[in-house]
Amino acid sequence: MRDPISGEKPPPDEIWLKQHTKKNKEGELQWSDLISKEVHEKLHDLVIQQEEVDPEAQLTHDEILLQVLGQKSGYFRGKGAGIRPPTKRTRYLDNMQEEVQKAIESARESMIESVKADVMKNLQEEMRANASDELRAEIRKSVEDDIRNDLTIQIQGQFNAMFQARMTAFFGSTTQSADISVPSNTRATNSGH
Numbered sequence: 001m002r003d004p005i006s007g008e009k010p011p012p013d014e015i016w017l018k019q020h021t022k023k024n025k026e027g028e029l030q031w032s033d034l035i036s037k038e039v040h041e042k043l044h045d046l047v048i049q050q051e052e053v054d055p056e057a058q059l060t061h062d063e064i065l066l067q068v069l070g071q072k073s074g075y076f077r078g079k080g081a082g083i084r085p086p087t088k089r090t091r092y093l094d095n096m097q098e099e100v101q102k103a104i105e106s107a108r109e110s111m112i113e114s115v116k117a118d119v120m121k122n123l124q125e126e127m128r129a130n131a132s133d134e135l136r137a138e139i140r141k142s143v144e145d146d147i148r149n150d151l152t153i154q155i156q157g158q159f160n161a162m163f164q165a166r167m168t169a170f171f172g173s174t175t176q177s178a179d180i181s182v183p184s185n186t187r188a189t190n191s192g193h
Helices: 012-022 035-052 061-069 088-171 186-190
Strands: 022-023 027-033
Touching: 012 022, 012 035, 012 061, 022 035, 027 035
Parallel strands: none
Antiparallel strands: 022 027
């Protein structure tokens, strides 16, 4: 029933007209029954309405038939028993599958967010630990440098006291005391400050 030139199907009202009429002896079209004529008028009105609607919002041929004829269990009205509308069970299963898919997607997103949060937490803890290790190493070095400087000063003081005692014992009490100290540039090098 397609147009031989354009290859398009004729509108549903024309298909209905061809399927539900026959020519009488005078060559006039005669309806098979009054209901078919009423259905044709409704189809024709809806087809004309669709011509005024935006092409993207227009109903398809099957949607026009479904709107005028309604849906009957077991077959697609106007199309016969070969084409069947989806059953309640099929629609139920489709809805269930869609809900399961949504639940899976929601769970997946939740798991991704949870993993992201765990990774961020671990990263922050690791950064704190690294910063803490670096701070401890810096404090340890500073304390070691301070201890080294204090020991150097104490050793220098003890060395001076021992030297003074020896000089006094060797030369007697009349000798002036000599102060021997580590040059100041040596202390600065050891302190690291």
